[in-house]
């Protein structure tokens with residue numbers, strides 16, 4: 001499985017009957033397997049853009065192609081989200097009454113895998129994020145970084161072609177955040193998953209292939225020298 005190409009074309013999105021213009025004519029292109037950081041001030045439109053690419057919401061205008069599929073007018077957005085996209089959020093969103101192994105299986109429910117296959121896959125994923133020995137642990141007993149690793153394992157359950165991460169290190173101390181970022185990079189390196197990651201941490205953004213900034217609903221090149229694209 002390799003990563004999807006992502007094409008965002010002239011997307012606009014407003015809320016509250018047009019009073020809040022969250023995105024104004026945003027276009028961007030991600031190559032398959034690219035890891036791109038999205039930065040910018042609070043309220044700039046980062047999460048809105050991620051939600052549109054993940055088909056959690058629809059733009060007012062413009063198109064979004066993921067692997068050639070227009071995800072703005074899907075009949076079955078739930079299927080696209082389950083089969084093509086992995087989501088990681090700032091706060092892991094794990095189900096506290098399920099253990100790590102069960103949480104990782106949630107995206108596979110309703111898919112083609114048998115119960116035994118789901119469980120085997122979940123063990124494999126927990127091993128991959130270094131938590132093979134915590135499979136039976138419940139989220140409240142895990143550290144913040146461990147919970148986020150479970151959330152990443154869950155996001156990878158269905159071999160997504162696109163990983164969308166909204167401040168995945170935002171709730172972590174810098175050392176733990178660096179470990180989570182290293183994991184996201186390793187996932188990208190090993191699976192060639194196209195990754196779009198919101199972050200306001202310069203050290204995190206620096207590890208991306210490319211950094212984009214969004215401000216007042218518009219994309220721009222970052223102003224900080226440290227955040228300039230590498231190539």
Ligand SMILES: Nc1ncnc2c1ncn2[C@@H]1O[C@H](COP(=O)(O)OP(=O)(O)OP(=O)(O)O)[C@@H](O)[C@H]1O
Pocket residue numbers: 015016020021022040041042043044045046047048049
């Ligand atoms: N469901 C909504 N209803 C109304 N306004 C919204 C909604 N979602 C976002 N907005 C507004 O759209 C703008 C962009 O919000 P967005 O959440 O995309 O910003 P952000 O860049 O992710 O900010 P932060 O860094 O604080 O998470 C903001 O003005 C926000 O208040």
Ligand SMILES: [Mg+2]
Pocket residue numbers: 046047048166
């Ligand atoms: Mg946000």
